[in-house]
Amino acid sequence: MKNLAAVNMVQRTDSGNNESECTILYLIKGVHNNKTAELYTKQDAETLMKDLPWSVDVLGTVKVIHPAVMSGTTEENKSRMIKEAYTCLEEKGILNWPYIPSEAI
Numbered sequence: 001m002k003n004l005a006a007v008n009m010v011q012r013t014d015s016g017n018n019e020s021e022c023t024i025l026y027l028i029k030g031v032h033n034n035k036t037a038e039l040y041t042k043q044d045a046e047t048l049m050k051d052l053p054w055s056v057d058v059l060g061t062v063k064v065i066h067p068a069v070m071s072g073t074t075e076e077n078k079s080r081m082i083k084e085a086y087t088c089l090e091e092k093g094i095l096n097w098p099y100i101p102s103e104a105i
Contacts (some may be wrong), residue, residue, distance in 0.1 A: 005088045009081065011067045020068040024039040025085050027059045027094075029101060037101045039082050059101055062089065 004027060009041035021084050030036040031052065037059055040048060062085040070077045087096040094102055 001058060002060040003025045004062055004094055005085070005092055006063045007081070007084045007088050008064065009064060009066040010082060021066050023064045023066065025062045025064060025082060025083055027062065027101075028056050028095050030056045030058055037072070037095065038099060039085050041078065080093075 025039045027037050064081045
């Protein structure tokens with residue numbers, strides 16, 4: 001599976017090393033329709049691939065490097081990681097709003 005990008009997240013607290021953990025997000029096409037792609041965590045991606053094997057296509061991954069301990073709730077941190085990953089993919093020209101993958105993938 002192709003790694004499309006890497007995102008480095010830093011924390012403004014003294015908790016943990018800024019590069020002590022890594023989360024892999026999966027860019028998946030075909031969940032809601034066959035044109036758009038969305039980012040999912042490993043657990044969510046595995047569920048989608050199991051439940052919708054005929055319609056989903058994993059286009060690649062985004063590696064998010066972050067501190068092991070982050071302030072905020074798990075959901076807040078997950079949302080922050082996904083937002084940063086979307087921004088990175090848009091800047092690289094891999095996704096265009098409304099998250100339609102470029103032909104380059």
